[in-house]
Structures are given as structure tokens and as C-alpha cells.
Amino acid sequence: MRQNGSMVRRRAQGGTLVLGGGFAGAYVARLLGERGCTIVSPQNSMLYTPLLPEAASGTLEPRHVVVPLRQMCPHAEVVIGRATTLDIDERAVSAETLAGPAEISYERLVVALGAVTRIFPVPGLVEHGRGFKDLADAIALRNHVLQRLDAAAAGGPASELGFVFVGAGYAGVEALAELHDLVQSALRYYPSLEHTPQRWVLVDAAPTILPDIPSRLGVYASRNLKERGIEIHVGETLASFDGEAAVLSGGARVPAQTLVWTTGVKASPLLGSFGLPLDDRGRVRVDGTLRVAGREDIWALGDCAAVPNTRTPGRTDPPTCQHALRQARCLARNLTGAPEPYGYRMLGQVATLGRFKGIADVLGVHLSGFPGWFVARSYHLYALPLLSRRLRVVTDWTTALFFPRDIAELSSLGHPEGFEE
């Protein structure tokens, strides 16, 4: 490591620099094993996103849905910071790290910067809407929802118990189902709200919810949500939200202080300044071996890359963990041996819809209700890295079977009041 003024210059460990410690980047680093690498990541842990809705509902402890990078990738050097610029000719990345600006040179660069929430110019959305992309979003949403119950109990307006979710893909449907369960469970501690009406509304521009799963499971999910009193508005969009009410394109006005926006993602905007070839969706173009088109030394994968798949000719991979994981396996092999093309056929999909309710499509076998829920949980337990994390999750799940949901609201965490004069 060399110091130049205030800039720290260093070489990537083992010559490989991985940008992003999410699903794709963390798995590449883990699978490189003793060859080592340097990971640049703003967080010191990888988020296991499929369990995020359960962290929001309090079934799982927030710390248990993340996996510390230093434990997951014991041979990697972890630099906490954000990549800012890429100098392709000099083979160096600049980053803002906890120790100040740094320049890290590499022989092989792996770009795994993921995606950000895709938003549309809807009046009031940026000012008043909430995302559901990371742990901070999930816990902030949980605290906000519990605060709405306290505000309603204190005599607040009807909008306190109005909850609108826009985007009926996995993230939106699972988040809504889990938080709905949380509120129904919490209400036993709010006797004054027993007869106060609630409104839970799911909105999507597509003609059905969960359009990517087999229609039988989608129909089950839709029926289950409706039976719980959740209103589903498909074929509609959000027209505006002012923090007190959401107006839908069909004209409906829903009094609500909570609007969760989960309409999908777009590749990290930082890529636009990297000088790499991008597709029309802003994703890095890679060849079949995950190497960036026209570059010998740069590779990309995960949500930030347009990855061709030999098992789905003509289509690039969708932004999912299971694809990011398979791409990471292929890339780790390609970085250490003769590059081979990537191919993966999706084996199935799972989703939970609250306690004891779920859907699973495994090798064409469709399960719903309790069997779907059980298979979904079993799959996540199998897929979660590190035995210690799995045990923590099993302990949380087991405890949750015997007790009502935890309704502790912790919005003051991270904001200590400091000393009083």
C-alpha cells in the first residue's frame, strides 16, 4: 500500500478486485477461496434479500438476514467504501473508503454493483413514498407501520391505517403479506382499534399479480390476499401520493400515510460513468463467459449485467438471487481456469405470504398454502450461507411459532440523543 498525499494506493489482493458485496460479488469472492481478492462494499455484510420481508415483520432479527463478508469470504480483503470511478487504461478503481479516498489497481475486475429501485415521475412519490430494497428500508418501514398503529390509537385520522403497495412482484407481495400479518397480530395490543377500519391496497400495471410465476400459484396468492381483505388493483398505476392519500389511475382515492414502491429495479447508475458497453437498460454487456464485451480483464454479473444464458437462448437472465448465484459459480471457475459459457435453467420459485402461507414451484410441482410455505422456508434455509446464520434463523422461526409477533418499534436506533447539557 502506498500513500500519495491523502490518497491511498493499493493493489487488489490476488489481482482480483470485486466491486459490490451483494449476492453476486460476495459469492464470487467466497468461491475464489484461497486465491483471495479485494471486495469494495459500502456494507460489511451481504443481505439475503429473500428474507427481508420477514425482517420487516419482526419474525427474523435484522442481523440474521445479513451475512458478514469477513466470515463468508475469509480469504478476501474487505474494503468498506464506495467505488466512484474506473480508469480502464490504468486498470484502477477509485473509491471513497472509511479511511478516505483510495485507488485500487487490479489485474481482473469483477463488476457486481447491483441495481437501484426504478422510479417513475409520479407526483409526490419521491417526497413521500418508501422503497423496499435493503435492510434500512425494511426496518424503517416496520417502525413506520408500528408508529401508524400508535398514532391511530392516539386518535389520528383514517389515513393512519391505510397502506398502499405499488408493484406486485415478489418483493411487493411478500412485503405486503408479511406486514399485513404483523398488523393483524399487533392489534390484540391495541383494543381501542378493534373496530377501526384498515385499508390494504396492492396496485400493479400488469393484468395479474406475480406475473412471473405459474398462473395457478398466482391465482392462489391473489385469492389468499383478497380473503384477508386486501384490495388488488391490477391494470392500474399510481397517479399521485401526497403523504395523506394515494390516487390511482382508475380514479380511486385511498387515504393512506404509507406508500411502498416496489415496481422493479434498474442497473446501478454509476455504470454510466465507467465507459463500459451498456445495453438499452443500462446493464453491462457481457459475453457468454461473463466477460465484458471487448475487454480481456473486466467481468460483470448479477443485476447490473445483461447476462446471456445458454439454457434460455435469446434472453438475458432476470434480476434474481438464484441467477446471481449461478453466474457467480460460473465466473469463479472462469477466473481461475479456461472460460466456459454460462448456462442455468431455473429449478423453481418460492414465496411466503405470511405465517403458514406460501407458494412454491419446484421442478414443475406447484404447492400452495402450508406446503408452499414450508418448502419456501426450507429452500431459504438451504440457500442461506453459513451454518451459524442458518441456526440463528431457525431459532427465530421456532420462537415465532410459539409467541405473537414482536411489536417493538425501534426507530430511535442509530439516532442517540447524546448528552444533555
Ligand SMILES: Cc1cc2nc3c(=O)[nH]c(=O)nc-3n(C[C@H](O)[C@H](O)[C@H](O)COP(=O)(O)OP(=O)(O)OC[C@H]3O[C@@H](n4cnc5c(N)ncnc54)[C@H](O)[C@@H]3O)c2cc1C
Ligand atoms: C426485497 C427484495 C426481495 C427479493 N427477493 C428475491 C427472492 O426471493 N428470490 C430471488 O431470487 N431474488 C430476490 N430478489 C432479487 C435479488 O436480491 C437480486 O437479484 C440479487 O441481490 C442480485 O445480486 P447483485 O449482487 O447483483 O446485487 P445486490 O445484491 O443488490 O448487490 C449489489 C451490491 O453492490 C453494492 N454497491 C452499490 N454501489 C456500490 C459502489 N459504488 N461501490 C461498491 N459497492 C456498491 C451494494 O451496496 C450491494 O451490496 C429480491 C430483491 C429485493 C430487493
